[in-house]
Each structure stands twice: as structure tokens, then as C-alpha cells.
């Protein structure tokens with residue numbers, strides 16, 4: 320089902336029984352559409368009754384986005400915990416798309432916000448550090464990225480670490496031991512200032528037998544300690560289970576009604592529900608967030624990956640919590656009143672983009688690179704090119720070496736998350752490629768092994784009979800995936816395009832081209848290009864299935880890149896810059912069932 324504009328209102332009035340109590344509210348999922356997995360959320364009365372959520376970010380930089388809301392519906396991106404290379408320089412050298420920042424836990428304690436998480440290094444034989452770099456950041460003002468501290472590192476052989484404060488001041492850390500060790504939830508004490516952990520991580524619960532018990536959180540209610548975890552792995556068998564104990568040390572007794580939240584073995588469009596957190600609003604009502612994938616049980620097309628969903632929770636005294644199953648259309652407790660005046664510089668989760676890169680501006684906080692960006696590769700409004708973003712090409716293209724690694728030299732790419740089933744994304748590109756292989760363009764990027772690109776590239780002119788063949792500019796559409804991809808398409812850039820004849824002159828006005836990606840339906844993207852000053856000449860160059868970019872832990876980014884495709888770049892030979900302007904992203908509909 321499609322929800323968007325008036326259609327959404329229509330659907331709401333048709334689908335919800337009129338008998339619903341006036342005091343209950345309705346809302347739609349996801350609350351954070353797009354690549355916002357592994358949510359952790361908390362409610363902070365001391366900050367004007369605001370809800371905060373943190374998300375995983377894997378190799379994306381800036382990372383660990385924080386969203387804030389007053390009404391649980393309108394969520395604003397207010398800061399990025401990870402926003403300076405110095406905080407975690409080793410994020411520059413992670414291998415594989417499964418590496419980087421895994422699940423975070425956000426908590427507020429006595430005036431300070433804490434975000435605890437793990438920087439993961441998968442398949443890195445060349446490094447001598449642990450696979451698991453557990454860290455905790457703190458901030459006194461989550462509406463300001465620069466307020467987030469450098470991390471305190473602590474030693475734990477595992478991931479999904481979560482802090483908990485006992486009433487006597489002792490702080491505990493609960494985490495997940497990896498499947499390669501002995502899977503289970505372990506706990507010890509931690510000093511959040513020094514990172515010193517207790518001598519022993521003790522196993523407190525191993526879950527109900529599902530794969531990968533992980534994502535633990537502790538809650539204290541009616542003299543019970545509740546330990547809620549995810550099991551089943553983050554695919555279609557994902558589920559949330561819970562156990563409780565009168566003592567923080569255990570033993571923990573599982574809920575006989577586990578799992579308490581799952582869409583496994585259903586035909587729901589929202590699948591993989593799990594990795595959850597719970598909190599109480601100002602009225603005392605309980606709510607929870609989890610991740611979910613809009614894939615249906617087929618689990619083949621879900622380019623936005625694992626998104627954040629909301630559900631109401633009923634939790635009677637002494638009893639186990641009841642979590643409402645996740646759907647696109649939900650109803651539950653009356654939500655707090657809407658108040659859109661939320662501090663912080665980022666956009667709301669459902670916002671469009673129209674970014675013109677004016678002089679003296681910076682990249683918006685919802686723009687991300689893949690790993691830490693190389694210094695100087697992104698310049699806003701450089702001399703002679705006001706209202707553009709200049710991309711200096713990287714030697715490496717979006718695939719880089721083996722599709723896993725890029726190393727510290729980086730890849731020139733900046734994007735934003737796909738946040739809608741249907742959308743149009745476009746930029747203008749001024750680019751006059753000078754040497755063979757020079758390329759700049761737009762991409763639906765999921766990982767280095769999964770991306771669909773439409774670039775402008777200089778290649779030998781296939782239709783020339785001269786030897787050697789002269790170089791000519793082409794639109795190149797191509798895709799990389801573990802699944803079958805559409806064949807590459809090369810379209811010569813038409814010599815009637817304005818300024819084509821001056822193309823080979825690096826000092827002449829470059830070609831000015833319009834590049835567009837449109838999700839034309841739930842399964843396919845269309846890629847189009849043409850001259851900016853003659854939109855009637857814009858042609859669709861290729862179509863690609865969204866299944867090609869549905870994989871793993873992350874979600875699609877829509878962005879721009881520039882590369883020499885392997886030719887060295889350095890100060891004396893920096894490669895041809897690309898100038899991006901008129902960056903637009905227009906939401907055109909969400910599928911909810």
C-alpha cells in the first residue's frame with residue numbers, strides 16, 4: 320500500500336475502526352525510514368520532554384546519527400556522535416561493509432548523555448588490534464555534534480554493549496559475546512570515565528536458543544530486573560525475547576511467552592523485526608523501537624535496509640511487557656502533542672533536499688561519506704564556482720580494490736540516505752574529463768560490492784576507425800552486485816550539447832549535465848541524463864532492480880562520486896574536478912504493506 324499526501328489520509332480513515340477509543344492515536348512506520356538500524360531510544364524529561372534515538376552507521380561517516388522528537392512521529396536529525404576523524408581514526412581502514420559502527424545504546428544519566436557502541440573490524444588479518452573496539456561517548460548537549468566527546472575505549476570481546484546504572488552508583492556493562500566465542504549475554508562493572516572493566520564478564524543469560532543472542536538492554540520495574548535481547552540473527556528469523564530476575568546478577572527466568580516481538584513466519588511486509596529498546600513517556604505509557612526491513616517474507620527487495628519502527632507497549636505491574644506487533648499502520652497510546660520546535664541543525668526524517676552549496680556553508684549533517692573522507696576532496700563554492708560542491712577525484716572508484724577495502728586514501732563519494740520507496744534524486748554536474756578513465760556521476764550506493772552508477776566518463780571512441788582511437792565522453796550506466804546486474808550501457812554524449820566542442824580544453828566552460836535517479840516503482844530504479852539547459856533532451860539510460868542493492872546490514876545512499884578509475888592522483892596531478900550543484904531529493908511515496 321502506498322501512503323503519501325492525501326492517499327495516506329484516505330488509507331487511515333478507511334483502515335482504522337471508528338470504534339477506536341478517542342484517546343488512542345494512530346501512526347505509521349517506519350518512524351526513521353532508511354538506513355537507521357539497531358535503534359536505541361530514551362525519553363528525557365529534563366530536556367523538555369524529548370525523545371532521543373541513536374542508530375548504527377557501519378562505515379558511514381559522520382556516524383551514529385541522533386534523532387530527537389517531541390511527539391514520537393516527527394523526528395529531527397539533531398547531531399552525529401561520530402563527527403571528527405580524530406574521534407576514531409581507525410574507521411578509515413575498516414574492511415568489508417559489515418565493519419564499522421554496530422549497535423549503539425543511548426542513555427541519559429544525571430545530566431549527561433552516553434552513547435556506548437562497538438567499532439568492528441571484520442576480516443582484517445593485517446591489523447594487530449582486536450576485532451571489537453568497544454567505546455563510550457558522552458555529551459552535555461545532544462543537539463550539537465561538536466559536544467560529543469572523544470570515545471573512552473574499554474576491553475570487551477564482543478559487541479552491542481549497553482550501560483546500566485544501579486541505584487548505588489555502580490555502572491554495569493552488558494554485552495553480547497560473538498558466535499565465534501560462546502554466544503551469550505555477559506555483564507561486568509565499568510568505570511565510564513576510564514573504561515576500566517571488572518575482572519570477569521559473567522554469562523547472565525544465553526537466550527531461548529535462537530542464533531546470536533545480542534542487543535541486550537536492562538530495565539528495572541516493580542522490583543524486577545528485566546533483560547531484553549534480540550535473537551535469531553538480523554534476518555527473517557529475528558525476534559526479541561526477555562527474561563527477569565529479582566537480582567541484577569541473576570538467575571534470569573525467561574518469559575514463557577517468548578518471543579515478545581517478531582514478524583518471523585508471517586507474510587507481513589515489515590520483516591526482520593527485532594533489536595529493540597523500551598522507554599516510558601511523560602504520561603507513564605511505555606513505547607518501544609526496533610529495526611525492521613520492508614521486504615516481505617521473500618526478502619529480496621529492501622534497498623533501504625533495516626529501518627527504525629515504533630510500537631506501543633502495555634506493561635502491567637509485576638507482569639511481562641506486551642509489545643504490539645509491528646505493521647505499517649499502527650495504533651496505540653495517545654502520543655505527546657506535536658511540537659516541531661526542536662533544536663539542532665539537521666532535517667526531519669521525511670524531509671526533501673534542495674541543497675545549493677552556497678558560499679560559507681558546510682555539508683548538511685545528514686550527508687555521509689563511506690569511511691572517513693580524505694582532506695580537501697570536498698569543497699563548497701570554490702573560487703570561480705559559487706554554489707557548487709567541488710569533488711576532487713579519488714584514484715579508487717566506488718568498488719575500490721576487491722569491493723571490501725579502500726584504505727586510508729579514501730573514495731570520493733558523498734550521499735544521503737534513501738528514505739522513501741519512491742523518490743527522485745538529481746544533481747547538475749559540470750565536468751570536462753581530460754584523461755581516459757576520468758569519471759564523475761551519481762550512484763545508488765549500498766556497499767562497495769553493491770552500487771548502481773550513472774557517470775560521465777572519458778573512453779576511447781568506439782565508433783572511430785582512427786588508431787589510436789580518440790577519447791570521447793560517454794554516459795556510462797553500470798551496476799555491481801552479488802546478484803545479476805543489468806548489462807552496462809554506454810551512450811555517447813551528443814556533440815550538439817552546449818560547450819561540447821570545448822570539452823578537451825580544461826580552461827573552457829565544462830559540460831553542464833543533469834543526472835537523475837528515480838525509484839519508478841517498488842522494485843526498480845531508472846537512471847536518466849541530459850543537458851541541463853534542455854530538459855526535453857533528458858533520456859533514460861538504464862533501469863536496475865532494487866534487489867541488486869538489497870543486502871547485509873546497511874541501506875542505500877544516493878550520492879555523487881568522482882574517480883580516475885585507478886590512475887594515481889597527487890598534488891601535482893590532482894585529476895579533473897567535478898562540480899555538483901542543484902542537489903535535489905524529492906519524496907514520492909512510502910509502501911507500508
Ligand SMILES: *[C@@H]1O[C@H](CO)[C@@H](O)[C@H](O)[C@H]1NC(C)=O
Pocket residue numbers: 414415441442443444445723724
Ligand atoms: C578484506 O576481506 C577480504 C574478504 O574477507 C579479504 O580477502 C581481504 O584480505 C581483506 N582485506 C584486508 C585489507 O584486510
Ligand SMILES: *[C@@H]1O[C@H](CO)[C@@H](O)[C@H](O)[C@H]1NC(C)=O
Pocket residue numbers: 447448
Ligand atoms: C600494533 O599496534 C600498535 C598500536 O596500534 C603499534 O604501536 C604496534 O607497533 C603494532 N605492532 C605490530 C607488530 O604491528
Ligand SMILES: *[C@@H]1O[C@H](CO)[C@@H](O)[C@H](O)[C@H]1NC(C)=O
Pocket residue numbers: 474475476
Ligand atoms: C581484554 O580482556 C580479555 C578477556 O578478558 C583479556 O584476555 C585481555 O588480556 C584483555 N586485554 C587488555 C588489553 O586488557
Ligand SMILES: *[C@@H]1O[C@H](CO)[C@@H](O)[C@H](O)[C@H]1NC(C)=O
Pocket residue numbers: 485487488489567
Ligand atoms: C552496588 O550494588 C551491587 C549489586 O547489588 C553490588 O554488587 C555492589 O557491590 C554495590 N556497590 C557499592 C559501591 O555498594
Ligand SMILES: *[C@@H]1O[C@H](CO)[C@@H](O)[C@H](O)[C@H]1NC(C)=O
Pocket residue numbers: 501502503522523524525
Ligand atoms: C551460557 O553459555 C555459557 C557458554 O556456553 C555457559 O558457560 C554459561 O553457563 C551459560 N549461562 C547461562 C546463564 O546459561
Ligand SMILES: *[C@@H]1O[C@H](CO)[C@@H](O)[C@H](O)[C@H]1NC(C)=O
Pocket residue numbers: 556557558578581583584
Ligand atoms: C519460524 O519457523 C521456523 C521453522 O518452523 C522455526 O524454526 C522458528 O523458530 C520460527 N520463528 C519464530 C520466531 O517463531
Ligand SMILES: *[C@@H]1O[C@H](CO)[C@@H](O)[C@H](O)[C@H]1NC(C)=O
Pocket residue numbers: 615617
Ligand atoms: C515471492 O517469491 C515467490 C517465488 O520466488 C514468487 O512466486 C512470489 O511472487 C514472490 N512474491 C512477491 C510478493 O514478490
Ligand SMILES: *[C@@H]1O[C@H](CO)[C@@H](O)[C@H](O)[C@H]1NC(C)=O
Pocket residue numbers: 339340343631632633643650651652
Ligand atoms: C490503546 O493503546 C494501548 C497500547 O497499544 C492498548 O493497550 C489499548 O488497548 C488501546 N485502547 C483502545 C481502546 O484501543
Ligand SMILES: *[C@@H]1O[C@H](CO)[C@@H](O)[C@H](O)[C@H]1NC(C)=O
Pocket residue numbers: 367658659660661662
Ligand atoms: C516546544 O518545544 C520547545 C523546545 O523544547 C519549547 O521551548 C516550547 O515551549 C514547546 N512549545 C510548546 C507549545 O510546548
Ligand SMILES: *[C@@H]1O[C@H](CO)[C@@H](O)[C@H](O)[C@H]1NC(C)=O
Pocket residue numbers: 817818827828829830831852
Ligand atoms: C557554454 O560556455 C559559455 C562560455 O564559455 C557559457 O557562457 C555558457 O553558459 C555555457 N553553456 C552551458 C549550457 O553551460
Ligand SMILES: *[C@@H]1O[C@H](CO)[C@@H](O)[C@H](O)[C@H]1NC(C)=O
Pocket residue numbers: 839840841842843862
Ligand atoms: C517496475 O518497473 C520495471 C521497469 O519498467 C518493470 O520491469 C517492473 O515490472 C516494474 N515492477 C513492478 C512491481 O511494477
Ligand SMILES: *[C@@H]1O[C@H](CO)[C@@H](O)[C@H](O)[C@H]1NC(C)=O
Pocket residue numbers: 714715716717718719720884885
Ligand atoms: C574500478 O577500480 C578498480 C581498481 O582500481 C579497477 O580494477 C576497475 O576496472 C575500475 N572500474 C572501472 C569501471 O573502471
